Amino acid sequence: MSDGILSTLENGGKEAAGGGDIITRKRYDNFELKVDFRITPGANSGVKIFVQPNIPNFGRWEDGHIMLQEHGNAVSFCNVKLRELR
Numbered sequence: 001m002s003d004g005i006l007s008t009l010e011n012g013g014k015e016a017a018g019g020g021d022i023i024t025r026k027r028y029d030n031f032e033l034k035v036d037f038r039i040t041p042g043a044n045s046g047v048k049i050f051v052q053p054n055i056p057n058f059g060r061w062e063d064g065h066i067m068l069q070e071h072g073n074a075v076s077f078c079n080v081k082l083r084e085l086r
Contacts, residue, residue: 006077008070010040022068022077023051029063034081043073 001007006022028049035047050064068077 004078006068006080008068008075010074011070011072021070024066024082027063027065028082028084030085031066032081032083032085033066034079035068035077036079037068037075037077040074043075044071 008022033047033049037046046069048067048069050061051067052061052064066082068075068080
């Protein structure tokens with residue numbers, strides 16, 4: 001993080017490793033998310049919700065983590081605002 005910007009690290013286009021995906025510690029089921037992001041040429045990235053890493057049915061749960069994703073190319077996220085809805 002630098003100057004309020006979360007950035008993933010360049011990895012030559014390979015799947016997330018090292019400073020790759022950014023995942024919430026907490027699980028969410030009803031929320032509002034606002035985020036600005038910038039991708040570099042070749043990037044294939046974005047936001048995934050309800051992520052349950054390393055288990056069957058990846059991304060198909062009723063609640064879960066939120067992931068700011070990268071696929072090996074640099075991506076920067078800023079103005080991340082997450083609000084739980086009740």
